Amino acid sequence: MKKVAIIIGSDSDLPIAEKAYNTLKELDVPASAHILSAHRTPDEARDLSRNAKKNGYGVIIAAAGMAAHLAGAVAANTTLPVIGIPVKSGDLGGMDALLSTVMMPSGIPVATVAIGGGVNAALLAAEILALSDETLEKKLEERRAENTAAVLEKNKKAEEKFN
Ligand code: RP5
Numbered sequence: 001m002k003k004v005a006i007i008i009g010s011d012s013d014l015p016i017a018e019k020a021y022n023t024l025k026e027l028d029v030p031a032s033a034h035i036l037s038a039h040r041t042p043d044e045a046r047d048l049s050r051n052a053k054k055n056g057y058g059v060i061i062a063a064a065g066m067a068a069h070l071a072g073a074v075a076a077n078t079t080l081p082v083i084g085i086p087v088k089s090g091d092l093g094g095m096d097a098l099l100s101t102v103m104m105p106s107g108i109p110v111a112t113v114a115i116g117g118g119v120n121a122a123l124l125a126a127e128i129l130a131l132s133d134e135t136l137e138k139k140l141e142e143r144r145a146e147n148t149a150a151v152l153e154k155n156k157k158a159e160e161k162f163n
Contacts, residue, residue, distance in 0.1 A: 001029065001030060001058075001129060001133055001136070002030075002056060002057060002058025002059070002129055003029075003030040003031060003032060003055075003056050003057045003058065004024055004029055004030070004031040004032075004057065004058065004059050004060070004061060004122070004125045004126075004129070005031070005032055005033075005034065005048065005052055005057045005059075005060045005061070006020050006021055006024075006031060006032065006033045006034070006060075006061045006062075006063070007033075007034045007035075007036050007045065007048065007060065007061070007062045007063070007070065007074060008033070008034070008035055008036075008062075008063045008064065008070075008087075009035075009036070009037045009038065009039075009040075009062075009063070009064030009065065009068065009070045009087075010035065010037065010040075010064075010065070010089075011035055012065075012089060013035075013063050013064065013065065013087050013089070015118075016063045016085055016087055016116055016118045017033050017063060017118070018118070019116075019118025019119050019122070020061055020063070020085070020118040020119070020121050020122040020125075021033055021122075023118070023119045023122035023123060023126075024122045024125065024126065026143075027122075027126050027136065027139050027140070027143070028136075028139070029122075029125070029126050029129060029136065031122075034048060036048060036070075037064070037070065038064070038069040038070040038072075038073040038074075039067075039069065042073070045070065045073060045074065046073070046077050048074075049073075049074045049075075049076075049077035049078045050077045050078065052078055052080055053078060053079075053080055057080060058080065058081075058128065058129050059080060059081050059082075059083065059125040059128050059129060060074055060078065060080055060081070060082045060083070061082075061083045061084075061085065061121045061122070061125055062074045062075075062082060062083070062084055062085070062110075063084070063085035063086075063087050063118070063121070064084075064085075064086075064087055064097060064101070065086070065087035065088065065089025065090060065094065065096075065097045066089055066090045066092075066096055066097060066100075067096060067097075067100055068084070068086055068087065068096070068097035068100040068101050069100060070084075071083075071084030071085075071101050071110045071112070072084075072100075072101070072104055072108065072110055075104070075108045075109065075110050076108050081111065081125075081128050082109070082110050082111070083110070083111045083112075083113060083121045083124055083125055084101035084102070084110040084111065084112040084113070085101075085112075085113055085115075085116070085117055085118060085121050086098040086100070086101045086102070086112065086114075086115045086116075087115070087116065088115055088116055093115075094115035094116065095115075097115065098112070098115055111124060123140070126139075126140055127140060
């Protein structure tokens with residue numbers, strides 16, 4: 001199976017990387033994590049992006065806060081699908097990172113998830129890889145069914161208590 005690279009702009013983004021990494025591990029999707037910044041280590045971020053396809057990656061997740069150019073800078077250097085996670089950091093609560101990540105110019109797409117959306121970024125990456133992997137597709141369907149059952153169980157308890 002192709003791998004997922006998780007890149008974060010700073011070690012302060014590690015909790016978000018862990019959410020994505022753990023979700024991928026639950027699905028047995030091979031993943032790696034890297035601290036590389038569009039601003040502080042631009043050469044290394046570019047090199048990882050340019051070499052990702054030949055190094056066996058199928059999707060890249062890029063998470064950054066503040067003036068978050070990481071996902072866009074990664075996407076500029078690969079045609080692999082790039083999923084951006086805006087991180088809540090600094091004085092603007094993540095709105096800065098959300099707009100910086102989502103408002104990409106035509107031609108260089110970044111699929112942006114919610115602020116702090118590490119789990120959804122991982123699930124979306126897995127869904128992309130599952131297009132050519134039936135076993136992974138089945139795991140995703142099972143996970144969805146488990147989540148549905150868990151919510152319905154909570155609903156049952158709430159209805160018993162309040163109705
Ligand atoms: C971004 O700036 C990082 O992704 C991080 O979310 C934010 C703050 O970085 P640190 O100052 O905590 O290293 O580049």
